[in-house]
Amino acid sequence: MEQFWQKLTSLAFHRTLSGDNGEQASVERPEALLPENLHAFLQQVTGGPGNNPEIYLTAFTHRSVTHDPLTSSTQSNQRLEFLGDAVLDLVISEYLYRAFPESAEGDLSSNRSKIVNRKSLAGFALGMGLGKYLIIGESADKNKIRCSESALADAFESLTGAIYLDKGLDAARSFVMKQVIGHVDFKSIVASEHNYKSRLIEYTQSHHIPPPAYTVIAQEGAEHEKIFTIEVACDGIVCGRGTAPRKKDAEQLAAREALVTLLQAGQHPSPEA
Numbered sequence: 044m045e046q047f048w049q050k051l052t053s054l055a056f057h058r059t060l061s062g063d064n065g066e067q068a069s070v071e072r073p074e075a076l077l078p079e080n081l082h083a084f085l086q087q088v089t090g091g092p093g094n095n096p097e098i099y100l101t102a103f104t105h106r107s108v109t110h111d112p113l114t115s116s117t118q119s120n121q122r123l124e125f126l127g128d129a130v131l132d133l134v135i136s137e138y139l140y141r142a143f144p145e146s147a148e149g150d151l152s153s154n155r156s157k158i159v160n161r162k163s164l165a166g167f168a169l170g171m172g173l174g175k176y177l178i179i180g181e182s183a184d185k186n187k188i189r190c191s192e193s194a195l196a197d198a199f200e201s202l203t204g205a206i207y208l209d210k211g212l213d214a215a216r217s218f219v220m221k222q223v224i225g226h227v228d229f230k231s232i233v234a235s236e237h238n239y240k241s242r243l244i245e246y247t248q249s250h251h252i253p254p255p256a257y258t259v260i261a262q263e264g265a266e267h268e269k270i271f272t273i274e275v276a277c278d279g280i281v282c283g284r285g286t287a288p289r290k291k292d293a294e295q296l297a298a299r300e301a302l303v304t305l306l307q308a309g310q311h312p313s314p315e316a
Contacts, residue, residue: 103178121197
């Protein structure tokens with residue numbers, strides 16, 4: 044019977060271990076309640092389960108199990124997903140705050156959203172091979188769920204939450220550092236975030252506005268130490284201005300101011316505005 048161990052493990056785990064007098068029995072090796080392959084996987088990615096193996100079973104339990112008549116009392120990983128999402132936000136936010144002291148709040152938030160989103164988390168989970176350990180209901184399409192972006196992202200968040208509950212924040216931080224931060228090209232993310240000219244072009248294209256036009260309106264200083272002032276216009280309307288020793292830098296500053304102007308307006312400005 045396919046995945047029969049999943050049902051046995053779940054039932055064993057949710058059954059109260061008690062003696063004739065009703066007292067709870069002791070378990071000498073709590074990790075023995077985990078399937079051998081799952082225990083080995085946890086050993087590899089987290090250093091092994093601590094004193095709470097049940098929490099890991101829950102982390103890998105897809106919500107389809109809760110609809111299975113034989114395991115209807117089993118808890119899915121949805122609550123752990125909620126907790127893991129918060130832990131991920133905290134760890135990634137802390138890392139970005141420390142690693143990029145010059146970044147503004149908006150840039151930090153934008154960079155975090157590029158890392159902690161369903162597509163990215165599913166990619167991290169896929170790289171770990173996490174999908175094959177998911178506990179899925181008998182009536183569900185197991186192959187489809189194991190490759191589902193949603194199921195993989197949820198399981199990654201749930202596993203993060205389980206590690207936090209079992210071992211604490213430091214262990215959860217180590218896991219995220221290894222499985223997330225160790226696989227992210229932060230330089231590329233930050234570079235794209237600060238390429239305001241590219242972002243302005245993307246904005247104008249998405250809002251069907253003619254491409255931005257840059258104009259040098261002033262040059263000051265000696266030849267070897269000139270200061271350039273550049274304006275950028277969108278649809279014929281000046282939206283931003285920048286001043287810097289290099290034209291490229293002045294253009295970036297002008298594009299940044301234009302983005303702020305356009306975003307605050309909610310649409311591109313018009314002569315009547």
